[in-house]
Amino acid sequence: MSVPAWFEVILRSITALIVLFFITKFLGRKQITQLTLFEYIIAITIGSIVAEISTGIEKNFLYGIYSLLVWSLLPLGILFLSLKSKKFRDFIDGTPKVIIKEGKIQEDTLTKEKYTVDDLTELLRKKNAFNLADVEFAVLEPNGDLNVLLKKENQPITPKDIQLQVAPEKEAKTVISEGQILDEALGETVFNRAWLKAELEKLNVALDNVFIGQIDSYGKLTVDIYDDKIQLPNSQERALLLATLKKCQADLELFTLATESKPAQEMYKLNAKRIENMVNRIKPFLVE
Template identity: 65%
Template sequence: MNLPEWLNIVIRSFSLLIVLFILTKILGKKQISQLSLFEYVVGITIGNIAAQTSTGVKDNFFYGVCSLLVWTIIPLIISISTLKNKKLREIFGGKSTIVIKDGKIQEDNLNKEKYSVDNLMELLRKKNAFNIADVEFAVLEPSGDLSVLMKKESLPLTPKDIHLKVPSEKEPQTVIVEGKILDEPLGLTGYNRAWLEAELQKLNVALDNVVVGQVDSYGKLTVDIYDDKIQIPKSQERALLLATLKKCQADMELFTLATQSKEAKQMYKKNSERLSNMIQRVEHLLNE
């Protein structure tokens, strides 16, 4: 039985969609950025062959539309169907694959995904993991990305680890763009134009020479200027504040040693310890 040409195109397009899906599953989870030059060329060629084969003709607009509809509608149906069906998601979207467990590479899983050890090491380096022994767990996601869990002893120290409370930070506000002050974000910082102009004077920078100016949650203004040859002086306010606090703490210790009064000695010692604890909590902020 001879089928209409447009129906043949629909059937060919649907069949090729299935074939391409199977071929993609065979090729593995590599992202475009992870493909070798040869694999990239092969992918382009396969796509071109599929496009030519699905339509069979170049000049018939209707047949081309039929093919495009198949290539659009079928993936859309699959996308909707997988939202509430886990098995379908695993079939069409793939499953996560464990490639490192307890600091050891799972070679069988790596081979199934067509990944070499060099591919894995490249992905680990992108996650700042240069030593496999430091990795507790690594999973290759269906998207081709690598999720890495570092061992506890290899994680960087955080304020939470030493029970140090630090103030929360808000996003910096861009208050100057191309020499123009933005009043709305400036108002969100709690400062005004007079303060901003005073800060620019401290940096010895003219407003019209500023490309971008930002104010962080601590009220520090940083600017990028057009003339990169000009060296912008760093603000010394925080350093002076830290030095003043340390001087006060040192004075308290001297008063403790100098006084003969027991009550005064205890008072100076107690306040010196309080000041020392406060300096430890804020020193990393004032050194920035």
């Protein structure tokens, strides 16, 4: 009894999918934008072979599987040779190309890589570089991605630039999901259910109206609610801390003027200056 053609197509497709799944897990999981030219060609060919295996019912099924295995194992051989020889790796994968150097476009390189000015400006916009004058270096990677280094004056200021020591940033913990408190995640923080419910009360939000709630490394609770029409109040804790520090500074300066004791004046003036320096250093982190 012969198998119906439609059933054979289904059987072939399922088998090819299973084989391809295990081959893909074995080879790794690069994104499309990370594929080199050679890997892109391999991926297209494998896709064509799988399509032929699924629908080519008049052809031998095992021959298709053999071909699929050959084309899937071929990258492993290429990878082994690439690890052994840099010249071979550069030939297969290509090398990074400097497109902009010291703020100047390298026209010869741009033409050689078959990129137009419009292509370049498009890639720059994807890196939030809308003005060519802001770019110091730009390197075209073998996978077609463009990495951009802005000029020093156009780079965002970091704590290191102002010699500010900051605590390491920690991963935000999701403690509420779809109206349910995640006790395991909450237990990884220093907070408990009572604190969490108190914070929700400050925001005037019911637990079952919270789609997701996260606690950041500063201990601040941020929630997204189901009812988007409700406007959540902004947290004033950091602003209140900043205002309190400024008030302490002002009080010390006032005490300096109010006393006639020279030692007391020096003490008040010194501590007022210390608070002023501290406020200037932590102000970027307290202004939301």
